Amino acid sequence: MGANLLANYGEAVAMILFGIGFGNLLLQSNLIKKIIGLNIMDTAIYLFLAEKGYIEGRIAPIVIDGVQSTEAYINPIPSGLVLTGIVVSVSVSALMLSITIRLYRRYHTLDLDEISTRLKKEGL
Amino acid sequence: MDFVQNFPAISILLCLFAGIISSGLKSKAAKYVNTALIIVVAVLSACTLFYVLNTGEAFVYVMGKFPAPWGNEIRAGVLEAFMALFFCIIMLLSMFGGRKKLVDEVEESKTFLYYVLTNLLLSSLLALVYTNDLFTAYVFVEINTISACGLIMIRQNGRTIEAAARYMIMSLLGSGLLLMGICMLYDLTGHLLMSNIKEQVTIIASSGEYGIPLLVTIALMSVGLAIKSALFPFHAWLPDAYGYSTVSSAAILSSLVSKGYIFLLIKIIYRVIGFDIFGASEIIDVLFIFGLMGMIFGSLSAIKENDVRRMIAFSSVAQIGYIYMGIGMGTQDGMAASVFHILSHAATKSLLFIAAIGLTDVSAGSRKFIDLTGAAYRNKWAGVAFTVGSLSMVGVPLFSGFISKLLFAQAAVQVNGKMLPALIVLGISTILNAIYFMKTVIRIYTPIETDQYSSITFKNMKLYAVTLVCFIVLNVILGVSSQPIVDLIGQGLAMFS
Numbered sequence: 001m002g003a004n005l006l007a008n009y010g011e012a013v014a015m016i017l018f019g020i021g022f023g024n025l026l027l028q029s030n031l032i033k034k035i036i037g038l039n040i041m042d043t044a045i046y047l048f049l050a051e052k053g054y055i056e057g058r059i060a061p062i063v064i065d066g067v068q069s070t071e072a073y074i075n076p077i078p079s080g081l082v083l084t085g086i087v088v089s090v091s092v093s094a095l096m097l098s099i100t101i102r103l104y105r106r107y108h109t110l111d112l113d114e115i116s117t118r119l120k121k122e123g124l
Numbered sequence: 125m126d127f128v129q130n131f132p133a134i135s136i137l138l139c140l141f142a143g144i145i146s147s148g149l150k151s152k153a154a155k156y157v158n159t160a161l162i163i164v165v166a167v168l169s170a171c172t173l174f175y176v177l178n179t180g181e182a183f184v185y186v187m188g189k190f191p192a193p194w195g196n197e198i199r200a201g202v203l204e205a206f207m208a209l210f211f212c213i214i215m216l217l218s219m220f221g222g223r224k225k226l227v228d229e230v231e232e233s234k235t236f237l238y239y240v241l242t243n244l245l246l247s248s249l250l251a252l253v254y255t256n257d258l259f260t261a262y263v264f265v266e267i268n269t270i271s272a273c274g275l276i277m278i279r280q281n282g283r284t285i286e287a288a289a290r291y292m293i294m295s296l297l298g299s300g301l302l303l304m305g306i307c308m309l310y311d312l313t314g315h316l317l318m319s320n321i322k323e324q325v326t327i328i329a330s331s332g333e334y335g336i337p338l339l340v341t342i343a344l345m346s347v348g349l350a351i352k353s354a355l356f357p358f359h360a361w362l363p364d365a366y367g368y369s370t371v372s373s374a375a376i377l378s379s380l381v382s383k384g385y386i387f388l389l390i391k392i393i394y395r396v397i398g399f400d401i402f403g404a405s406e407i408i409d410v411l412f413i414f415g416l417m418g419m420i421f422g423s424l425s426a427i428k429e430n431d432v433r434r435m436i437a438f439s440s441v442a443q444i445g446y447i448y449m450g451i452g453m454g455t456q457d458g459m460a461a462s463v464f465h466i467l468s469h470a471a472t473k474s475l476l477f478i479a480a481i482g483l484t485d486v487s488a489g490s491r492k493f494i495d496l497t498g499a500a501y502r503n504k505w506a507g508v509a510f511t512v513g514s515l516s517m518v519g520v521p522l523f524s525g526f527i528s529k530l531l532f533a534q535a536a537v538q539v540n541g542k543m544l545p546a547l548i549v550l551g552i553s554t555i556l557n558a559i560y561f562m563k564t565v566i567r568i569y570t571p572i573e574t575d576q577y578s579s580i581t582f583k584n585m586k587l588y589a590v591t592l593v594c595f596i597v598l599n600v601i602l603g604v605s606s607q608p609i610v611d612l613i614g615q616g617l618a619m620f621s
Contacts, residue, residue, distance in 0.1 A: 092269075102277075
């Protein structure tokens with residue numbers, strides 16, 4: 001158990017970061033902190049993928065010196081997944097930020113709970 | 125390869141392109157493009173359905189030139205094609221039913237964006253239904269979330285923006301967990317295509333190695349999709365999102381968006397993890413218990429509610445609970461009942477939302493129960509439609525809700541250990557359903573002597589009334605001739621594995 005953890009310390013760190021991000025996104029009431037939590041969570045997943053996709057001593061699969069052996073290269077798909085994931089998380093963060101701006105202009109606060117209580121008072 | 129095999133890919137691409145084109149069109153043109161698109165996609169899905177029924181087996185369509193296990197694939201069987209067709213019908217009717225409100229509630233200059241978002245939503249739903257690749261499924265889950273968020277927000281007031289923020293936060297938590305689950309599964313198996321993953325998962329499970337990582341993966345994906353489809357403890361965003369957005373959005377969100385995620389979960393259960401391995405894990409009991417809790421607490425919240433649209437929204441929580449209870453039973457019959465309930469709930473809940481808006485409109489826009497007194501006399505069509513929807517939700521024979529309750533009960537009887545809780549909660553939930561829906565029906569049919577409200581006749585709401593009639597017919601078809609549909613679902617589920 002301990003030895004495994006030491007050998008896979010990158011994945012362990014990714015999991016801890018994922019937990020931190022998840023907790024922030026769930027529990028913080030400040031919208032900006034929530035978005036930061038979202039980004040930590042997503043980045044932790046990319047760290048996990050990158051860590052899993054890299055094998056020590058191998059390089060990205062771009063043939064330069066005519067080395068064709070698969071032993072020399074890493075699998076490019078995890079990196080591709082990371083890129084796709086980054087695109088998704090950028091667009092989602094942008095959407096969240098734009099919602100935050102809307103809410104701030106209306107209520108002059110970033111606290112989601114306070115916005116909710118004010119909405120209840122308004123009654124609409 | 126037959127030409128029909130291109131249809132699933134074509135319909136997804138058509139939706140994406142229609143979304144792009146609509147963003148440069150005027151509102152009216154965008155409206156026509158949207159209607160035409162949904163009809164075309166429905167026809168294409170129907171063709172695919174007949175083709176698959178004729179050949180009797182599912183087909184795989186390779187996207188691009190790389191064969192499995194490297195490339196990206198689309199797979200269409202009976203259930204996939206049927207779901208695509210059904211989603212199109214519900215979406216078309218929901219759009220028709222909410223057309224008039226859309227003009228009132230959304231700024232004229234922004235209406236075209238509504239159609240852009242619906243086109244994108246349809247494309248993501250189709251992709252979730254058809255795709256054979258887990259990572260593609262994740263990407264389209266996010267597209268689905270973003271466009272659903274837009275549909276909530278397009279009616280601009282404080283409530284909807286707050287609801288959209290809450291919806292996004294819960295959805296992002298869900299998709300974070302789903303992505304983590306997919307990455308871990310990729311790490312375990314080395315594949316992204318569902319059929320390849322399943323082969324590897326079977327080997328891993330039979331060797332007994334990596335038992336805990338596999339369990340964690342199943343848990344992450346199930347919980348992620350459960351959060352996104354608003355299973356009981358994660359439903360806090362739902363009443364505001366469904367209650368205050370424009371009516372088409374509410375109907376589409378409740379009947380299609382959450383169902384898309386549930387369908388993806390069912391696909392993952394059958395095509396990625398394997399039904400037996402999923403059934404043997406503890407996750408299935410967790411889903412079962414939360415489903416049961418949702419059935420009761422959703423209904424209790426609905427009874428307490430004093431706002432008709434929020435009441436219908438809380439009823440959705442209870443109905444999602446039914447679906448997860450069926451999944452949690454861990455039998456083929458339970459799963460078939462869940463799939464039937466997806467159809468029945470989609471047909472009924474969108475009918476209820478659209479009927480409710482007709483009733484509130486003739487009550488000076490108020491959604492309070494006290495103001496709805498006698499509303500069914502002021503808008504007769506909406507009154508009848510709301511009654512039909514309520515009866516179906518309660519589970520009166522002749523309507524679709526009865527059949528799904530019957531299927532759930534039949535499935536529950538065959539499961540040892542889960543039979544008693546399932547049947548008891550089914551009974552309690554039916555009574556609770558009856559309390560709040562019948563309360564509303566009696567309220568709207570209580571005569572009231574006042575001339576402060578205006579009535580509306582058929583002439584002023586032709587499209588709306590026709591839509592309601594279509595919904596009622598759909599409901600009765602699902603309720604009366606359920607056997608062919610249940611057979612179709614069984615055939616489709618068998619085709620999954």
